[in-house]
Amino acid sequence: WYGSGHSKISPEQAAKKKKLERLVSSDTFPDNLKSVAVGCFECHGLNRLAHSDNFDHQNFKINVIVSPDDCGVCHPVEASQYSNSKKANALDILRKNPVYDMLIEAAVSIKEINSSGNKTVKSTEHTRNQTCYACHGTEVKVMGRQTISTEIGEMSVPVLTNWPNQGVGRINPDKSKGSCTSCHPRHGFNIEIARKPHTCSQCHLEPDVPAWNVYKESKHGNIFSSLGSQWNWKSVPWKLGKDFTAPSCAVCHNSLITTPAGDDIIINRSHDFGQRLWVRLLGLIYSHPQPKNGRTYEIRNSASLSLPTSFNGEIAGNYLISKLEEMDRINSVKKLCTSCHGTFWTNQHFSSLDKTIRETDRMVMSSTNLIIDAWNKNILDRINPFDEVAEQQWIIQWLFYANSIRYAAAMGGPDYAAFKNGWWSLNANLLEIQRSLKLK
């Protein structure tokens, strides 16, 4: 905390910085906070009536968890943008969607099999917390209180379940969604950490979302690995070509980026991490336009499943952004690319990404057709579409291989398009699916 900005400046002072240098997004602050440094109680004492995790500590009422709503007292724009994102809704995205719920069961349930056949035991909350919910977030609830002994005597503290967790969609005891510490680790709240790709890499990694892996083997990643230690990671605003010479994740996805002189905005800061994106590379089960908001469990495809595409490739258009919105977003991002690359180069890059999207979707469709055919012929049981060998081979076709290739195309990481979970795997696994269905 001593090394953090919070220890060095009061909200009121922070608000006096020049527009592009400001990190607080509110102009007014509660009287008791505005002129003091941001210490323990300034954050852990906020909104205590909303916090079921509040406890007495030397006559102060302390919340165990500082939530996005608390951070939003000084950073309301960020809190608000975030709350609408897929990240904030990441837990509900999984548990409120019956399709994903079945997929999770296929992945993490404890199966007991005896010699006469299968017996699946339902997954435990614990294992969900350790796997999917570790990144997506848990619902942290207060389950009574306990007395613990400390150096200053006994204390009665709340008992939290599904904790510790720092997933991006954590539901907090004050009902807010998210966990700022996912990217800004307590208590340093270091913008350097949030801007470095290691932070994103904790969740966005192979085999399902190989963003970090592809980045590392891309030219951008190479330059970051080679020269990143010489860059200015703390400068606000972040000046392209001056503070850094190749993008990290944050540059393209959410940071405020300006020209080298620091006066012209190239692209604005956003804490809605999907807000700059037009296409969703993560195929569910095909790639598709970004959803209109972060509550993807509200989506219904033509077969009434909570999926943004149908098995036949049709998109759930009502829930996804329009062509026009897609074009707007592409153009915003291109402004960033063309700060270093030529216009023609940039256009070709994105047109090439489009082709990859179409080809990988077509490959996924081939495998889906095999599975649907097997369902229709009762070779596979469609009640749970995810729990047989061939079905699981089909899952990795879209969740691992097609995704890898698309991320590779987006960032220029050739191996993830080729031999490392790429086209090689996509082709070989298609033959495996076919063989599995034949052997049944």
Add this chain to the structure above:
Amino acid sequence: WYGSGHSKISPEQAAKKKKLERLVSSDTFPDNLKSVAVGCFECHGLNRLAHSDNFDHQNFKINVIVSPDDCGVCHPVEASQYSNSKKANALDILRKNPVYDMLIEAAVSIKEINSSGNKTVKSTEHTRNQTCYACHGTEVKVMGRQTISTEIGEMSVPVLTNWPNQGVGRINPDKSKGSCTSCHPRHGFNIEIARKPHTCSQCHLEPDVPAWNVYKESKHGNIFSSLGSQWNWKSVPWKLGKDFTAPSCAVCHNSLITTPAGDDIIINRSHDFGQRLWVRLLGLIYSHPQPKNGRTYEIRNSASLSLPTSFNGEIAGNYLISKLEEMDRINSVKKLCTSCHGTFWTNQHFSSLDKTIRETDRMVMSSTNLIIDAWNKNILDRINPFDEVAEQQWIIQWLFYANSIRYAAAMGGPDYAAFKNGWWSLNANLLEIQRSLKLK
């Protein structure tokens, strides 16, 4: 060597440092060593009668290999702790255990198969050296002498077999066990290298022991990757919160760690790397309490196999530490955790690890039951329990997937609990085992 501490200080001077700053653990030194810097002959000339790798070099008697016993002249506490560890015994752990020996054969033997069936050729010593023994250590023996020409004329030098090798359990020509250079690379003996996780990562990596991989994707690893270059890696003692703000492997596993002021010990240095640990996450074939000493080949389970657990899950309790000892060790480590984290947070973390251990062991048991059933029905041949397709699928169930999930739970690396050799693989592979047995 010029950059090393050895070039800058004599043992006598080194022993005069304040207690917590000392790196030599002896108070007395041989007369000829005590007041000079630690140069070539000071190390390569020790205990020459014990060294069968000794040779004449310009009238000096030189040992090719400097062994832990040699280092122990000035660092006796470290040498003694190390000699009792699993690391020092790592070669014998493999080759004196018939079960592991069969496992090695299954892994590294040269198999020649013709159209009529299998023919297994026994593994070569060479391939064992390049694979398992590369980390575990080889037995370096002197096999006669040879004459080589050098710039200063001809020299007669010992011919060493199973060399070069720097495995942790190397058996040296003076009969000592271990290789200090595994972690303190010659001739810099740089504490910075030993403390950085890259050193541990040479051996402790996926798919069997994904400690490094999980660390990298954990919050601790993220902070190390983002900020580690700004930390003080050479300070002795190593001051938590001042010299570093997130642990590397050495912090939790063996370094002397003090409070920020450097005067209070949080946890003591140990070169017995298992000494702080209570549970052994590496399932053989289930997780179990740490062995009482490093000679695990002495263990006998209830079926008289040299394994710390039986196939039915029973532990070989006589050879493993007691519940009481487990509690002592947990509490020591918790003292380290609670230097940064709250007590409740820390307790929940370890209780969550316990649950993961139980659930993964249960999953391994499911697969073991399938294999035992197949042995009983002669679907598989139990003479060598490791050499058929289904058996090898069973091996990766406990050696790769269950281990990955446990390491992920211990350090908070979600993907290794989920899609990357985690629960996804544990479940999918169980179906594969079942299919393999059906297809036989």
Add this chain to the structure above:
Amino acid sequence: WYGSGHSKISPEQAAKKKKLERLVSSDTFPDNLKSVAVGCFECHGLNRLAHSDNFDHQNFKINVIVSPDDCGVCHPVEASQYSNSKKANALDILRKNPVYDMLIEAAVSIKEINSSGNKTVKSTEHTRNQTCYACHGTEVKVMGRQTISTEIGEMSVPVLTNWPNQGVGRINPDKSKGSCTSCHPRHGFNIEIARKPHTCSQCHLEPDVPAWNVYKESKHGNIFSSLGSQWNWKSVPWKLGKDFTAPSCAVCHNSLITTPAGDDIIINRSHDFGQRLWVRLLGLIYSHPQPKNGRTYEIRNSASLSLPTSFNGEIAGNYLISKLEEMDRINSVKKLCTSCHGTFWTNQHFSSLDKTIRETDRMVMSSTNLIIDAWNKNILDRINPFDEVAEQQWIIQWLFYANSIRYAAAMGGPDYAAFKNGWWSLNANLLEIQRSLKLK
């Protein structure tokens, strides 16, 4: 560009440096270039008649792409060495070789399979560009012109196909081969980036060429990761033991390396990256002596296939370097190794590599024999030797696993010899091939 050497010095000044410090290899330069810094037009304006990608830009004739022939105006030795290498020919190596062409089809074609069987659709140029050709290079051609609007008005620019690409064997609009920017990213041309292993790691990575992965887990890689940020990456010549204390890729493979004092050459610079190597670890399908030149598509083995070895293990000796040349190259490299390691240590290391090569080749032969037998018995169809499940398992045997083990032996990365695509996989996959043939 402002940070690059090109902005700070004219060719004439650069040529006046001491011999070992020189980066330009020509002594004479065109009059209009010799006394000015190397700006935009100095490179983008060269050889314009050869450049079909030339266009008008404010009355300057500009080439979109700067090619090795252009760089060769000041760096002719480098351009010439490179042009003879496998790297320069990397595209033709693939597309002019019918065997590799079939392999590519097996890997990246879009397969559509319906319930009655296979239907393979030929791969698209696009997907080849995104996968194999991303590293190997594309043929960039001018396909007419288009008018684009810019801040300074409309411009007519060439339309390039198969672009962007920065593969090492790119064929440029001036017919030259290669892309210097692969390793010296525009416009910094930073020798630091080229010398750091992250650059090589963009293409030389697992599962097929795990050079980077093995390096990372080797002792050399550990020391690089731990201490590399303290080394001098820009010094020319590069002084072993002074500028760095463990090799990166460039040290062993192509940089000019001198003694610590900087006056004695240990090994000369070469931009023909195969020139120091004697054996080719990358098995096609067995390891073999390096080819005499980079045009490996000219090779014919005893079965008239464009492969450096036959399926029975015979090498295509006429196209490969002689035993004598092999010995010369080994001795040059040993001079580098013995700058840090003893002679005996070094000899043992390479003799151990030899043994690994023989054992892995023998294992590959076992699998090839199974496949040949299946072809002979019409269990598999040999017309396309790469498109059935068992054949693809055979491919990964030599392309992934045997290669991994050899790279591991060359650089000392134990896991890639063992559990990570190593002997474990080589053995387990051999059983899988056998099972696949039985199930057919």
